[in-house]
Structures are given as structure tokens and as C-alpha cells.
Amino acid sequence: MDEWLKDSTEVEASWVTVDLAIFTVRGDQLMVLLIERGLEPFRGRPALPGGYVQKDETLREGALRELWEEAGIDGSRLHLEQLGAYGDPRRDPRGRVVTIAYLALGPDLPVPVGGTDAERAYWAPVSELAEGAGELAFDHLIILTDALEEIRRKLEYTAVATVFCGESFTLSELRTVYEVIWGQHLDPSNFRRKVLNTAGFVKPTGEQRLPPTGRPAALYSRGSAWLLSPPLLRGASHPA
Amino acid sequence: MDEWLKDSTEVEASWVTVDLAIFTVRGDQLMVLLIERGLEPFRGRPALPGGYVQKDETLREGALRELWEEAGIDGSRLHLEQLGAYGDPRRDPRGRVVTIAYLALGPDLPVPVGGTDAERAYWAPVSELAEGAGELAFDHLIILTDALEEIRRKLEYTAVATVFCGESFTLSELRTVYEVIWGQHLDPSNFRRKVLNTAGFVKPTGEQRLPPTGRPAALYSRGSAWLLSPPLLRGASHPA
């Protein structure tokens, strides 16, 4: 393998990990799954779940495996997408560790199941991360910030919002996803028209659901389109 | 470091490389820089330039170094952005090599300078890649396809098109960048209005330039804005 190496003293193999930024919408909060580290470095500090990539798996397979091992989540029902690679040589005090960050999005998961490790796993509201709760380990705050920005942008031009909802959902639920993640109020009637006029975004199931109070709402399920055209742009307007 | 390892027989360190998808617009063609591999595997086949990440550099620094070593290009004048990580365990026949792909965009570079290695470096028109010219090494065709899609999308909502132009440029030149990359004709007068009405996209220099024939064109330079709002959407219309 060293036939490629130009100056073998300058190159060495690296540890490669995957880290997961797992988000869900619960009520009117965007939540991210964190673990409390049980080992040094950063012992006791919150961190994104993750771990080493194994010999014979793809990066995506590694992410799915960690999703299961660290959070007890079956990835087949969620949206998993690569966010990017983070490889600053000083990001891990123990040496060079390149991590591939993945974004995982899903409907309100039943329990923030503890991982197979000793670490505690829990859902944290994204809005409360800036202040206290202890600083995130490694460069995980950077990864999380990038993840958030990615979600906000993806809501505009993909149907990704639907993965935060269940199998079927009302337009109000879908709108709440947008409102929570963008942090701004959207006009219900305009949102409705926009979504229904975007070909393939959602399709009616024919069923209805009764809200706590008020008229029953029609249920929809995910449509066939992933890319939205025209996109659902968030104007700079709309104070929350 | 193995304090993290859950099952050390399943984990091993990986080689980490950076690969570069370097694009420029020349005339009415989008060009990508390829090298002809001088070594096995895939000897003699075209490939993206790239190489191993060294011990003490960030991924971005590695990309900049390879840009210089393999293509003789000074990265300070171009746009460099991470595309993603590619880590299928079978992507390199010699074993596990995770590569971080970078996108590099710049104005028509003077010469497709050969690298410091024996390999030949040359600009290839993107339009001719699908057909012959030999298949690309490794998974580089996948990387290139992802890169293209990324550029096309980024043209819509960022001012990235300006990095394909020189220090100052006419609106026709800027429009040509869009037309070449999107592969569709744009109305000159509407393009003009759109660009000038987007705050911070370009700013007039006051200079003019004489085209081969016709009225002199005003020159512009890059503005302060990177994100365009509103974005410059390509409708599904406009046959080239």
C-alpha cells in the first residue's frame, strides 16, 4: 500500500469514527440525542453518540450500527444522511481521529433508550444547548451547529420534514415541524396551499384525525417527491 | 487509545486520503482536472488528483497541499469546499482507504500544469466523461457526479458562480457560467436584472471592457454576499 506514499514519515494511518447527530421533534421543541461520556477524555461531558468504523462495513453501515448500539434505535425507519468529515489533528487529545458525521432524523422516538455501554443517553432540547448543561466533548458543538444549519436548509428544498412525522400526519403537524425548526410562525392557510400545490410532497390517505378540540383534520402520508419544486422558502420575515 | 474499542478485533486504523474535484469554465465547457495514474491499481486510467493526509494537517490543509503538488495550483485564489467522505471498504482493492472529497472551483487556470509526480495532468470536458476516454479509477465517477450535482445546486443559492470568473467580469461572462453549468439558455436581460437586484451579489467597478464586437460592457467584481436571497432558481423550463 505504501507505493502511493511520497514521504512515509509524514503519513500514518488514522482512526476513523462515525458520530451521529440524531434529531426529533417533540411537542414544540427540536431535540437532539446526547450521551454522557463514561470514559476519558471528556468523561462526564455530553457528546454525540458514535464509535469506531469496523473493518468490513461502509461508513453508512457503521452509522446504522452505532445508531442501534448507542441509542437503541432501528435505523430502517429514519432518514440517515452524511453530513461531512471532521479531521482536525487536534480535535481528539489522544491523536488523529477522523470522524464522519451523520445526520439522523426521525419521528418522536418512544424512549431515549440507554446504549449498550454504560453511558447514559437522553434527549436534549436544542434551544438549551447554547447555555449551560456542560460543554460538548470534542468538536461536537461544531458538528451540531453544522447539522442544524443543514436541516434548516434542507427543509426548504426537500420533503425531509415528513420524516419527523409518523406514517400519516395532519398538515398542522407538518407545519409545526417547520415552525419548530425554523423558529418562526407560518400562516396555516398559506402553508396548506403551498404544500398541496407542490407535486408529490404529500398524498391524502382519506382518513381523518380528531384534534383535542376543533374540526377533524385530514391525514396525509409522504408523497413520491423528495426534491420540492418550487421550494418552500423561509423569508427573512415572520418574527416568531 | 483503545479504551474506546469495544471489540478490537473488529476495528483497525484506516488510510485517509483527500481527493479533489477541480472545476473551471473554459469557453463554453465545464472542465475537470484529471490525472493519468502512473501506478497500480488502475494504472493508466484517469483519476481525480489526491493523496494521503499527513500527520499534522487538517483535511482542508491536506486538500490545499495536494492541489499544489498534483496540479500546481495555488489554492489561495480558489473556492475550496468539502464534498463528503467515501469509505466503502471495497472502493480500493488494496484495503480500507477512506477518502475525503473536496470541491475546488476557480477561473480558467493558465495551464493544466503537470503534477510533481510522473502522472500527466489535463483538463477534461465534463460533457465527454460519460462516454469513453476510459473509465475513472476507484469510485471517482461517483465522486464526480456528486460534485457536479453540488455545483449545480450551489449556483442557485450562493454567489459561487463568481469564483469561475476573474477578478472583474462582465455580466455576460457570469451568465455564461450559469449557462454552461446548468446546460440551459438564460435570458440576458432577465439575468441582468436578477443579479443586480440581489443585494451584494456583484458590485460595479466603473471600468468597461470591449467585446470582440458590440457595445462595451460594464465590469463587476464579487460583492459582499455569499448567500443569495432570493435565490436564482433554474426552472425546469428553458431548453438549451
Added chain:
DNA sequence: TCAAAAGTGTTCTGTGTACACCCATGG
């Protein structure tokens, strides 16, 4: 009958689109 949420309709305004037209230069 009231509150609350779903759903419809309407008006206003801005923006993309298509296209006609004028301007400045070299040949």
C-alpha cells in the same frame, strides 16, 4: 352557544418571463 382548529376564498403586491426596443462599438 362558544372555543378551537380545519379548511376556503380573496385581495394585493412583488417577481419571473417573454419580448420589443434602444445604445454603443468595430468593421
Added chain:
DNA sequence: CCATGGGTGTACACAGAACACTTTTGA
């Protein structure tokens, strides 16, 4: 003078924003 590309103006259709209004349920 003409050809060529730069640059301006305009009319139309459509889409988003704001908001009034109707419908359907439970309490």
C-alpha cells in the same frame, strides 16, 4: 451602414403574504 452584443422598458401571468370567512367538532 450594418452586425453584434450591451442595456432598458414593459406587459402578462403567477406565486406568496395577509387576512376575512366558513365548517366541523367537543365541551
